[in-house]
Amino acid sequence: MDLLNEIAQGIEAGDDERVRILAEEGLAERLPAGDLLQRGLLAGMKVVGDRFKRRDIFLPDVLLAARALYAGLAVLKPHLAGGGAPVLGRVVLGSVQGDLHDIGKNLVRIMLEGAGIEVVDLGHDVPAERFVEAAVAEGVTLIGMSALLTTTMPRMREVVGLLRTRGFHGGIRTIVGGAPVSAEFAREIGADDYAFDAAHAVERVKGLLGVA
């Protein structure tokens, strides 16, 4: 089996140590870091994401795969500088104000990064103002918001409203998700899209960024 496949399988198995060693081997064999990333790490994450989408595997498996992904990325990063890692697009991401839950949002981040999308992670308990400011400052055209509670999901409406009043409506778009959030709710508040879960977020975000 070639090294790239082995790396992908190491990701799928959630074996961070194996992925780290294989990534180092790949660099020692002078394989391009971009290939090790795209055809190794990210190819493995693609399989993990697809299997999670089908619920063939569950959250714990995805978190282990993510751990392996980041172990590999840590090895490759110094060699990817200078355009080695093509970025498909960028997105600002956070859990809305009042929501201190990270697990779901982090999972979305993992999935997006695993698909080659750069994430500006604002963390949790993010006020509407900060979402908008970060998107403007970073020149990002898409804001992803997560809420785990019925009591915090109305905050998403504020972000959409703020984009309108600041004149960014259409220029900066929004996608929402989280356990209590539905497509219907997203439509109702005027968000541009909704993702059922982290795995689905990848295709929705790619669609919004026009890189599908």
Next chain:
Amino acid sequence: MEDLRARLARGEALVGDGALGTLVMERGLPASRPPEWLVLEKPEALVEVARLYVEAGADLVTTDTFGASRLRLAMHGLAGDVERINRRAVECVREAVGGRVYVSASVGPTGRLLAPLGDTEPAEAEAGFAEQAAALAAAGADLFCVETMTDLVEATCAVRAARAAVPRLPVMATMTFERTPRGFFTVMGVPVERAMRGLEEAGADVVGRTAGREAPRCSTSPARSSATPGGPSSSSPTPASP
């Protein structure tokens, strides 16, 4: 009031209450605060909500303590208020129900990932649940309602803690499932059968589900484990949308 266990043993159907989050938002829960904040700052809203549910015919009314375990309150800087929040939340419902219906003490997830996936040791979670359960029981709760769990280890920590804290009080325990091509699982990968068996083995008197978002389309609801078919079970619908 008649002993709850006796009613459950007879197979009587009891009606729970409904959503709490949406109602407390209507009554002025600030955006940046957790629902437990109301217990300290606006308890009259909780008394009112409990009263409405009694009037609507609920047999049990739930306390505003879903997130009142130490680990979860700590996220809001309220770790020092575990005892006070749980005690007062029970008092609010007791005041409203006046002994007419049961006070169901809500115990929700910590919001943390347990080791080895996360950095929270199960023992730490269990200690937090034990502390919460003791405060709820001391204030006069009639039963524990461990709810909306997805990790069976965490769920059993909560059930065991409640059971050990006050053996005389019944424990109801539910997990949240979603439909997959292979049947119902929690997002952590726990199938229904294993969940129900695990909760029962940990000491739950009533087991069931708190519905996830796909629940309305469920053609079959998660059943009890084969260990005690026909034993008490619980089911609640999808959360309301604000």
